[in-house]
Amino acid sequence: MSGEAVPGGPVLETAPPYAAPDEAAVRVTAAAAASIPDLDRLITGCRACPRLVAWREEAAAVKRFAYRNETYWGLPVPGFGPADAGVLIVGLAPAAHGGNRTGRMFTGDRSGDVLFAALHRTGYASQAISERIGDGLTLTGLRITAPVHCAPPANKPTTQELRTCAGYLDRELELLAPTVRVAITLGAIGWAALLRVLGDAGWTIPRPRPVFRHAAELVLPHPDGRRLTVLGCYHVSQQNTFTGRLTPAMLDEVLVRSRELAMNTEA
Numbered sequence: 001m002s003g004e005a006v007p008g009g010p011v012l013e014t015a016p017p018y019a020a021p022d023e024a025a026v027r028v029t030a031a032a033a034a035s036i037p038d039l040d041r042l043i044t045g046c047r048a049c050p051r052l053v054a055w056r057e058e059a060a061a062v063k064r065f066a067y068r069n070e071t072y073w074g075l076p077v078p079g080f081g082p083a084d085a086g087v088l089i090v091g092l093a094p095a096a097h098g099g100n101r102t103g104r105m106f107t108g109d110r111s112g113d114v115l116f117a118a119l120h121r122t123g124y125a126s127q128a129i130s131e132r133i134g135d136g137l138t139l140t141g142l143r144i145t146a147p148v149h150c151a152p153p154a155n156k157p158t159t160q161e162l163r164t165c166a167g168y169l170d171r172e173l174e175l176l177a178p179t180v181r182v183a184i185t186l187g188a189i190g191w192a193a194l195l196r197v198l199g200d201a202g203w204t205i206p207r208p209r210p211v212f213r214h215a216a217e218l219v220l221p222h223p224d225g226r227r228l229t230v231l232g233c234y235h236v237s238q239q240n241t242f243t244g245r246l247t248p249a250m251l252d253e254v255l256v257r258s259r260e261l262a263m264n265t266e267a
């Protein structure tokens with residue numbers, strides 16, 4: 001175990017590399033995590049998806065010209081945010097020169113700029129700009145994760161890669177169970193991935209499975225009495241934010257709604 005250095009300071013503990021051979025091995029590894037910080041650390045050592053390991057490491061070695069003097073993170077990017085969050089944002093995957101460079105979800109690219117500005121406006125983030133791990137930014141009441149923790153080529157993980165990484169999201173939801181009441185999915189892939197993981201974990205998912213749409217609200221019951229509201233939100237990709245498909249006001253509305261639901265939804 002070591003603190004991994006990126007520009008801004010060594011503040012995130014990393015695990016030794018391990019080559020989990022398949023999704024079952026990932027589940028065993030994830031199940032061993034006793035806490036959210038433990039899970040975050042374990043994820044950083046994962047090498048289960050050969051294509052993604054090669055891509056993230058190539059991006060970290062070749063680098064984008066603008067970042068040529070930086071040391072890239074180049075590892076799986078764990079979730080970010082407190083272990084007692086009431087709201088969980090589920091994105092898609094880190095970007096090769098964003099999260100894969102900075103070591104934090106949604107950090108280092110335009111998508112993250114849009115998201116963190118909104119999180120700050122709505123009271124979830126301590127500052128409007130997320131630069132890299134070690135910049136002092138904290139989240140309150142909200143955590144950010146993804147169904148795939150390594151940067152995929154063209155931002156498109158394969159179905160198998162989604163399946164392989166699902167064990168980590170499954171365990172993250174288990175560890176957050178005492179507090180999490182709302183999940184915001186950014187985009188259709190995050191929506192589908194989350195519903196699949198929730199279904200496997202015993203949550204009652206309507207059939208046919210509800211399709212993703214912006215501002216969708218889906219209340220899911222669990223046999224143990226818990227309820228989780230899944231909110232749909234267009235992804236904060238440049239494709240959506242530059243075209244106005246997702247405006248800052250629309251994003252703020254979803255975040256404000258998540259806070260209302262997290263405060264009002266009983267366990």
Ligand code: SF4
Binds near residue numbers: 026052148149161165
């Ligand atoms: S995507 Fe997930 S399962 Fe695959 S190598 Fe990265 S952390 Fe491991």
